[in-house]
Amino acid sequence: MEWKDKSKEELIEEILHLEETLRHALQKADDLSGRISQESENKFRNSLENTQLLALSIDLNGKITYCNKALCQITGYTPEELLGGSIFEKLVHPEERKQAQDRLHNFLSEGHFGASNDGRMLTKSGRVLQIKYTSYIMNKSGSLPTGLTLLAENITEKIKIALELARSNKQLTELFDQAHDLIQISDTRGRLIFANRTWKEKLGYDLSIPLPEIKIHDIIHPDFRKKTLSTFRKISRGEVVPTVETALQDQNGKPIYVTGNITRSFDPNGDLEIRAIFNDKSESIRAQKAQNLYNQISSLAIESKNLDELYTHIHNELKQVLEADNFFIALINEKGNQINFPYYIDEHYKGSNHVFSRKKSKGLTEFTIQKKKPIFLYEEDIIQLAINQKIIISGPLPKIWLGVPLKLEHRIVGVIAVQTYKYRTIFTERDLSLLDFISGQVALAIERKQNEEKINTQSARLKAIFENSSHLIWSVNRAHELSSFNQNFADLLEAHYGLNPANSTWKKLSSKKRLEYERFWSPLYEQGFAGQSQKLEAKFTAANGKENWYELFLNPVYLEDGSIDQVSGIAHNITDKKKSDLALKISEEKFRNIFESFQDIYFRCNLDGNLTMASPSIKELLGYDSEKVLKKNITNYYLYNSRTKRLIRQLIKEHAVRNFEASVVRKDGQLINCICNVRLIFNAKKKPIAMEGVARDITSLKKVNEELIRAKELAEKSLKVKEQFLANMSHEIRTPMNGIIGMIELLGATGMNGEQESYLQTIRKSSETLLNILNDILDLSKIEAGKMKLRKVSTHMPSVFEKLYTMFLQQSLSNSINFRFFVEDSVPNYLLVDETRLLQILSNLTSNAFKFTDSGGMVTIRLKSIPKEESFYKVEVTDTGIGISEENQRKLFNNFSQLDNSTTKSFAGTGLGLVISKQLSSLMGGQIGVESVPGEGSTFWFTFKAKEGNPLEAVRAEQSQSLGFSQVLEVYRPSILLVDDNAVNRQVAGKILEKTGCRVTYADSGANAIQQVQKGKFDIIFMDIQMPDMDGIAATKAIKALNLPELPPIIAMTAYSMREDEDKFLSEGLDDYIAKPVKAQTMVNIISKWMGIQDSGEKNTSGTPSEDWLILNxxxxxxxxxxxxxxxxxxxxxxxxxxxxxxxxxxxxxxxxxxxxxxxxxxxxxxxxxxxxxxxxxxxxxxxxxxxxxxxxxxxxxxxxxxxxxxxxxxxxxxxxxxxxxxxxxxxxxx
Amino acid sequence: MKSSTKKVLIAEDSSVIQNLTRKILQMQNFDIHVAKNGEQVLQMLAKEDFDIILMDINMPVMDGMECARSIRDLEDTKKSGIPIIAITGNAKNFSMEDFRSAGINDFIPKPLNFDELVTKVNQYTNG
The missing domain is CATH 1.20.120 (Four Helix Bundle (Hemerythrin (Met), subunit A))
Known part of the structure; x- marks a missing residue:
């Protein structure tokens, strides 16, 4: 491989390799100690000749001793030009020559290889080459260096490339940094290696400091984490993923929506790295969301059932877009003085919707309304506003407050606001814009919903009216078909035509019904369609015959263009009203008839007295026309005096005055007497509004009344006369009776043969019966006159019954009737009763019982106390007689009634006994009654009230009664003065008295009595009341006036047996009273009574001196x-x-x-x-x-x-x- | 006015009653003479006439009843007819007939009622 093709790194590698080789060689050379050094030097040089490295040897002075081809070539020098020349002159930049010389010197003195150095080399043409060189010291012969060899590499190009590279890197980084994309590089272990500026900014990292160690995992939004990390893994495995959508999250966890490409590459070390270039989609998503929200809100207005739901929905939608946890809607009321918060969600007001309203004040809401624009406020802004008194802070202070006015057609109707209490980066102006963006829609939605609710309420109301009203509502189209109707109308059609409008039409009615329907409705509808409103009352007869009256209203329904589309109908049932109208009419007529035929005067006037109504009778009675008196004052028509004045006051006080007599003025001026009933009429609020009254002419009535009073007086007088007559008659009868009975008694004592005796008994019986009848009549008249008074004294009750028993013992024995009495233990021994009257009732009932009980029967008398009733006693007289039917029981106690008229003769009596008994028991506070079974017997009972008596008070009477007269005689030999003008009476009473042992002195007049009383001493005087010249009362007064040393009690004897007479006698000075004709026992009793008192009086004076005696009177x-x-x-x-x-x-x-x-x-x-x-x-x-x-x-x-x-x-x-x-x-x- | 002063003989053993009666009747313009017992009465009556004798029944020596009977038995009808009124504390022990049989016209019970005394004395002296 050529050098030039090699990368810098390859070159460096090569050089280092060479150096190694050289070092080995040099070490070898050293080892050969010079012998072989030349040889190896040559070898070294040869090898240098073939290398691309620039090789140069200098001696200690810097004279170039060797140079290789490559050097010559690059510097432009020939070897000749360079050899022998100075390195510093030829190849070192003049500026660096001194420095270079120093360095050489250092090298040499240090005596070892120098490190690799960068330097610059000057070419022949003066061009500067960048070199990297290594120098080797050459030891020719052992110890001292002879020169040194420099091996240099021309790195000018490399530098250029490096520079270029650096420049391009920089540019790239700048490019990255300036890119809007988020660029990141991570390694396979998920560690972030690189991130550009945008990335850092978006994710919230400080740009000024290097990134901390970040894991991809942490910067991906949790919602997307799983999926995105999986994508990362796929890509690291070499899969190709086209576009990735995910969300990163910033340091606050806020999502950043991104799309982009993720690729893998290897770094120079061959390590795999994942490069991601993301485009921030948040904005577009936000925009999208905003748009969605915008649309959503308008559809929410439709979807939400009501406003509350709408608000909730809006809030929920808003939360999708921003951190709108605290959100409220404020609405200004129509007056603009109040702010309602129909929706208020705030973390400080826990619970659901915090609905409230308040008066407009200076809150942030008002501030927003006032500013009429969206407001974005940080905490400090709010504080500042408050300091400037623009607002008043109430409630917790938010970190950020976003408020946007809700506008409807330039009118601000409210505010929506979002606030956060968390941190200040949670919202940006963008969020405000978003709120602003949707605010219009929110306002619209709210308005729409509000309107809708209003309409709903309205239509619900209408529907309620339509369906629930008592009215019948419907409408018809031009074909007279019903276009709407409520149930009431349907009911009408059903009832009256048998038509169910829900599933049928009138056209389907039977022809008869249809005709009926058409005949009634069609003309009405036609008129309606002709534009006429109609109102009518109509009667419908239902199939069941029930008649109903309806009031109907028919109105055309106009369309906007003025055409008539429908006719609406509304009707209601007025049957009741109709009926009551009719009834009212009838009653009015009735009233009017009454009013018009009224004989009295009816009038009505207002509170001022002005007449508002007067009956026509006023014409007849007073001569005025009833119409003409109207509006005239009532005071014109009666005599005004103090009495009528009082009437007004009375009226006001009592609201009504009855039977007020007034003089009413006739038209001719004559006064007529009227009696009036007047009353105030009140309105519903109970305020008087008018007066009404009826006046009756009582002129004739008064006359009648006076006559009546006269008649009554006459009748009363007659009655009195009759009563007087009765009393007189009884007196008149009793005087001869007195004689008869007295003489019978005397006659009986003269000694008669048996026949005479029996005749005498008959006379006695008849006389006694007659006397009883007389007494009964007198008692009754006394009771009925209310003149019967009870004289209650403490009485030994068993004695009373013993007396009764004695009275009837003879009768019971002779008739063989079993007779017995019981006094129950619960009855006190002594009761305060009028013994005489009690015995009267007892003997009445007992006598009846005997009368109606046959021989062998039984009469039982029982006295008992009534349980639970204090001081209340009952006597029962039970017989085994003929009994009384229920019907007769009722008649029993009526005056002059005997049960069986046919038995009157056999059961002799006046029939008054029971009546008297009834009256007496009533006087005693009790009742009387009978229980009877015909044929089995009767129980007559009566009750009476009596307090318990004091035995001590009763002792005297009892003793005196138990005392035989002879005993009294033995002790006292009573001396009696008997005063009576009637010789017979005198004889009768006198003989009785004498026979009972009294000494009797006679006086035939009051005057005589006065003489006698002065001549002799008497224990008792019996004084006849009715005497000629001086009556008994006058005589008594005269005797009392004598002041005799021992004035005897004077006892009245009179045929006036009425108690009021007795009271009169007692008040006139008489001491006691007996009724004539006198009877022996009565006389004995009264003598005993008075002697008894004297007796005890004697005892008293001879006893221990009482406290009452004075030292000196x-x-x-x-x-x-x-x-x-x-x-x-x-x-x-x-x-x-x-x-x-x-x-x-x-x-x-x-x-x-x-x-x-x-x-x-x-x-x-x-x-x-x-x-x-x-x-x-x-x-x-x-x-x-x-x-x-x-x-x-x-x-x-x-x-x-x-x-x-x-x-x-x-x-x-x-x-x-x-x-x-x-x-x-x-x-x-x-x- | 009385035609002449009436002479009253009071026979009473209690000087208190005697004095009282005398004083009262003196006030009524009576001529008062007193006796202590029945014997004194008869002695005084033998010497002079009186219009009325008030006689206590219960007197020592000769009681009122006996005295009265003696007076009625006197031959001088004027003296024997003098009204005698008994004064007695035991009126109940006697009936009016008892008094009458003794010849006593009337009685006044003790304790004395002064009105009664005056009335009765007047009554019997004016009759």
Whole structure:
């Protein structure tokens, strides 16, 4: 191979080889120690002659001793010109000669081979050759060098090539660097060997520093990594891959889309390297994406179901193109004062869409709107804006903020914005451009969607109206075929024509129906198509006969060109309205008829009093025309006075006034009396709006009324007269009855034979029956007059029933009726009842029971308390009699009803018993009733209320009642004054009294009685009330006025058995009352009663002095003062004191000396003078001691004496003060 | 006006009642004479006439009832007809008939009611 063909590297290799050879040779030469050196030198030279190397030998001075052909050839010198010449002069560039000489000198002195050196060689023509040389020191004979040989290689060409190469490399690098392509070279192990500037820039490496060790793997975007690395492997295996599409990623991981070629080659070392030249497609992809996005957004507007979805879609699409994680859409409201954020996604507002709105303020959004252009702001820009008060920062500060106004026809409707909080390289102006690029489309899409939603809402509304309204809606084309209809209309057609418009047309109707249809609809549609709007009411009769009224509206539908394409119809069912209209009409007519035939005056006026309505009757009653009074004030038509004034106030307060009497003015000026009902009329808000009223002429009514009142008064008077008559009659009847019954009793005592006795019994029975009837009638009239009053006293209940039992015992025995009574344990022994009335009911019921019970039957009486009802008792009278039917049970308690008129005779009675019982039980707070089964018997029951009685209060009465009259007689021998003007009555009562042991004094008049009462001492006076000259009341008053020392009770005897009379008597001073005709038992009872009280009174005075007795009854002192004077009074009391002193001594002496008479006398005197001077305590103590001493009761005599003395000293101590305080001071204060 | 002053004899062993009765009746313009017991009454009556005698029934020596009977038994009809009114603290022990049988016209119970006393004395002296 020729040198020139060889590469530089090959040459160097060759030279080094040669050097090696030479070195060996030289070593050999050295070894031969000169002997062979010449020979080897020659050999060396010969070999040099054939080489392309430039060979030259110089001596120590630089004189050329040898040169080979190649040297001569290249330098242009002949060997001759060079041999002997100086190397420095011939071949060394003058500038380098000195340097070269020094170097030679160094070589020589160092004495060994020099290293290979670059240098320059000058040719004959002065051309400079670049050489690479090696020098060898020549040792001719051992130690000292004789010269040196230079072997040089002309490397001028090599340098040139190298220079060229370097230049071209540089150019290539520059070319690479300036290329827009990304160029990289990597080795088979995936390490990057080379990358051009563009590559570095794109991937974000600093240009000023060398690339670090980078692996291909890391710079390929993960999305593409697998595929691209596989491509790399394929290519390294030698496969040819046409065009590669992939994405690199920058240091932030952002993808850089590239296409390009990847090839393999070997480096000079033969190592495989992969060269890749990529073209950055990001921009075009971005552009493409932007375009896609642009298109996408417009189609999104159509695809999205609603605005929200649209926003989401836009955002999603946007995220495909840029780092739009934080994205929002802001829209200005129509007024322009508020900003709504229908879509706001921000990493700081986690959760989905952060929808909100706010008033327009100074946010970045507003700033963008204000600037009307896209805004790209870095963090610091935003801060600066805030510092300049252009904006107000709210919320977290983004690293970059991109905002683009949304424009619609030059109007800014909002802003879309993207921001990042991550790092500032994430967006570029390009991203802003992209946003700007799509903003118009977004605005359009939003608007479109907004409109669409509006339309949807609108059409939904319309549809709702169309389908859900109660209206019937339809339209027809020129062929009268339905072009639209709602269900309501379809229902109508179905109901009335049997036509289902959804799958049929009217033309398919049966001929009859079709005719009917055409006849109705065709003219209407025709008119519609003629441009006429129509409104009508029509009646449709459905197949089932139901009639429906519709109101129909038909309107032509005009096209834009003015032609009529369709006729629309709308109708609604007015059946109800129609019906109510009709009903209203009827009712109006009715009302009008009433109104017009109204006899009273109906009027209505507003709140000012102006009449708005008046019934035609006003003409007849007042003489005015009803039309003419309208709008006139109502005050013109009545007499205005204080009463009518009050009416207005009352109206306002109570809203209505009834039965108000007013004087209404007739047209002729006459006043008529009217009674009015007036009320306020209120509106829905409860505010009064008018007044209405009815006025009735009551002139005649008043007259009638007055007559009625007169008639009523008359009737009442008559009734009173009747009642009076009844009472009088009973009195009149009872007076002779009194005689009859009294005489019967007397007659019975005269001793008669059996026949006479039985006649007398019949007379007695009849008389008693008659008396019972009379009493019943009187009781009833008393009750009905409300004059029956209960006198409740504590009563021993078992005794009441014992009494009842005694009353009917005879009857039960004679009729063989089993008779029994029970008083249940739950009933208290004593109850507060009116015994007489209770017995009246009991005997009524019992007597009935006996009456209707046959021989062998049973009558049971039971008294029980009613459980759970306090103080409520029930009596049941059960018989085994004939029973009473239900129907008759109801009649039982009515006045004057006897069950079976036919039995009246056999079951004698007035029929009033039950009525009276009913009334009495009601008075007692109870009820009465009957339970009966005809044929089995009846239970008559009644209830009454009664509090528990105090046994102590009942003791006296009980005792006196249990006391036989003879006992009373034995003790008291009652002395009776009997006052009666009627000799018969006097005789009857007198004999009764005498027979029962009384001493009777008679008086035939009041005056006589007064005389008698003064002559004798009586225990009781029986006083007839009705007497000529002086009646019983006057006589009683006169007797009372006598101030007898012991005034006996005066008992009224009268035929007036009504209680109100009794009350009157009692109030007039009489003490008690018995009804005539008197009966023995009644008289005994009343005497016992009054004697009993006296008896107990006696006991009381002889008992222990009660607290009530006074030291000094100052009344007595003042009485003394009345009859005497102060001195006398004081001296009397002085006398009294000294007398009592001696009396007490006498008493003591009498007792001690066993002379009770002395003591008794002294006590008696002490009792008398103490009482007379008002020393009550002393008087009573004396009386008590006297009583005990009389019966030789001496057990407490000494104690009693001590008490007596104590009372005496008490009196002495206090009497003066008492008299002074209570008598003298009182008196002087009055004088 | 009374035509002449009536003479009243009061027979009462209790000086208190005696004085009281005297004082009251003196105020009523009566001429009052007093006796301590029934014997004194009969002695005084023997010497002079009285218009009325008020007599305590319960008196020592001779009680009112006995005294009254003695008076009624006097031969001098003027003296024996003098109205006698008994004053008694035991009115209930006697009936009016008891009093009448003893010849006592009326009685006044003790304790004395002064009105009654005056009324009765007036009544029997004016009759």
């Amino acid at each position: 100052t009344q007595t002192a003042s009485d003394i003062l009345k009859f005497t004077d102060h001195d006398t009074m004081w001296s009397l009391y002085q006398d009294y004191l000294s007398e009592v002193n001696s009396l007490i001594s006498e008493i003591s002496l009498g007792i001690q000396s066993g002379n009770p008479t002395q003591a008794l006398n002294a006590l008696h005197t002490l009792k008398g003078n103490s009482g007379t001077l008002g020393a009550e305590k002393l008087a009573n103590q004396a009386q008590s001691m006297e009583a005990k001493l009389k019966i030789d009761k001496l057990d407490s005599v000494f104690e009693d004496q001590e008490i007596l003395k104590e009372y005496f000293s008490e009196f002495k101590q206090h009497y003066r003060t008492l008299i002074e305080n209570e008598v003298i001071n009182e008196k002087s204060s009055y004088s």
